[in-house]
Amino acid sequence: MTTAAPAVEAAGLTKTYPGGVRALDGMGVTVAAGTVFGLLGPNGAGKSTTVKILTTLARPDSGTALVAGHDALRHPDRVRRAIGVVAQKSGADPVATGRENLLLQGRLYGRRGPEVGRRADELLERFDLADAGRRLVRTYSGGMQRRLDVALGLMHRPQVLFLDEPTTGLDPEARTAMWEEIARLAGEEGLTIVLTTHYLEEADRLAERIAIVDRGRVVAEGTPDELKGELHGDAVHVELGDTPDEVDARLLATALGEFAAVREVAVDGRRLSARADDGPAAVPHVLAVLEQQGAAVASVTVARPSLDDVYLRYAGRRFADADSGTGASTGGGTGGPGGTDVEPAAPAAGRAGAR
Numbered sequence: 001m002t003t004a005a006p007a008v009e010a011a012g013l014t015k016t017y018p019g020g021v022r023a024l025d026g027m028g029v030t031v032a033a034g035t036v037f038g039l040l041g042p043n044g045a046g047k048s049t050t051v052k053i054l055t056t057l058a059r060p061d062s063g064t065a066l067v068a069g070h071d072a073l074r075h076p077d078r079v080r081r082a083i084g085v086v087a088q089k090s091g092a093d094p095v096a097t098g099r100e101n102l103l104l105q106g107r108l109y110g111r112r113g114p115e116v117g118r119r120a121d122e123l124l125e126r127f128d129l130a131d132a133g134r135r136l137v138r139t140y141s142g143g144m145q146r147r148l149d150v151a152l153g154l155m156h157r158p159q160v161l162f163l164d165e166p167t168t169g170l171d172p173e174a175r176t177a178m179w180e181e182i183a184r185l186a187g188e189e190g191l192t193i194v195l196t197t198h199y200l201e202e203a204d205r206l207a208e209r210i211a212i213v214d215r216g217r218v219v220a221e222g223t224p225d226e227l228k229g230e231l232h233g234d235a236v237h238v239e240l241g242d243t244p245d246e247v248d249a250r251l252l253a254t255a256l257g258e259f260a261a262v263r264e265v266a267v268d269g270r271r272l273s274a275r276a277d278d279g280p281a282a283v284p285h286v287l288a289v290l291e292q293q294g295a296a297v298a299s300v301t302v303a304r305p306s307l308d309d310v311y312l313r314y315a316g317r318r319f320a321d322a323d324s325g326t327g328a329s330t331g332g333g334t335g336g337p338g339g340t341d342v343e344p345a346a347p348a349a350g351r352a353g354a355r
């Protein structure tokens with residue numbers, strides 16, 4: 001555990017977008033320097049809005065944000081110099097080469113002279129783009145473009161790198177390669193990385209600590225093992241044949257809850273989940289109760305705790321279900337990130353972040 005000041009300290013962030021969408025509702029995170037921190041949550045949970053505030057591209061309605069020791073609200077220019085941003089959408093110019101993009105990025109940060117070219121070549125090499133460095137970016141594969149995006153974010157040697165969904169849209173092979181690179185950056189270079197993702201596996205694999213975000217606030221935080229360790233026992237998931245109505249669902253939960261071996265029973269549509277110290281031993285009881293209640297069973301699975309179970313526990317619904325709907329606290333606007341309130345940014349954050 002490092003004793004240095006945290007790389008990011010944000011507290012009490014709130015943000016309501018025009019149209020009444022409450023994107024952040026008391027959001028707060030503390031990220032230790034030199035670690036990889038994952039903001040994990042379904043679509044619309046508020047991850048991008050948090051990153052936009054921390055990277056000075058948006059202002060909160062209230063709350064505080066310190067990044068690399070600087071106040072993001074009072075001294076956004078200082079924050080911009082200390083951070084790199086890799087936004088969801090590529091910041092690279094498709095009709096320039098990869099190398100030209102890197103050189104331009106360096107110049108936007110005020111770098112001049114041969115050092116800029118050396119840094120560009122070093123990054124092309126490191127991201128396995130040396131051969132493609134003089135090709136137009138529009139000829140790159142998705143994985144190559146994403147690697148170039150990360151290289152652009154690193155051009156000025158930031159202290160904190162923000163990666164907004166770095167592997168969304170990548171095929172499994174490119175995703176694995178990106179994971180390896182992110183792990184190496186944190187391990188070898190002591191960079192602090194704040195990563196947003198809606199992939200449970202990505203957070204589990206990369207982040208030393210994870211904040212699970214739901215409806216604009218952190219609902220659980222810890223190392224992946226701590227979070228999973230809070231859920232004692234196995235998860236028992238039952239796919240019901242018919243959707244029980246509300247009364248049936250309550251009856252099922254009550255009837256199952258009478259077994260000491262089974263706890264935390266939740267029925268969500270056709271899915272019933274519960275915890276049991278010994279999952280396989282509990283299954284016959286669970287099936288017997290469901291049969292008594294007249295509930296048809298399509299399938300039963302028993303699993304060790306996963307981050308999905310952590311999410312279910314804290315958010316009260318499954319991750320995939322939340323991911324397919326909106327996570328914001330009120331309906332209304334559906335504007336995507338980068339919408340109405342993005343403020344003009346200095347090159348440091350603006351090039352990758354404002355597009």
Ligand SMILES: Nc1ncnc2c1ncn2[C@@H]1O[C@H](COP(=O)(O)OP(=O)(O)OP(=O)(O)O)[C@@H](O)[C@H]1O
Pocket residue numbers: 017018019021022023041042043044045046047048049050198326327328333334335336337338339340341
């Ligand atoms: N510029 C905007 N104007 C209006 N509503 C917005 C704007 N940006 C985001 N929202 C809404 O705020 C909520 C939080 O969005 P945000 O992009 O922060 O979530 P997210 O967790 O990053 O999701 P995603 O993974 O889809 O990017 C969503 O309901 C979203 O539709």
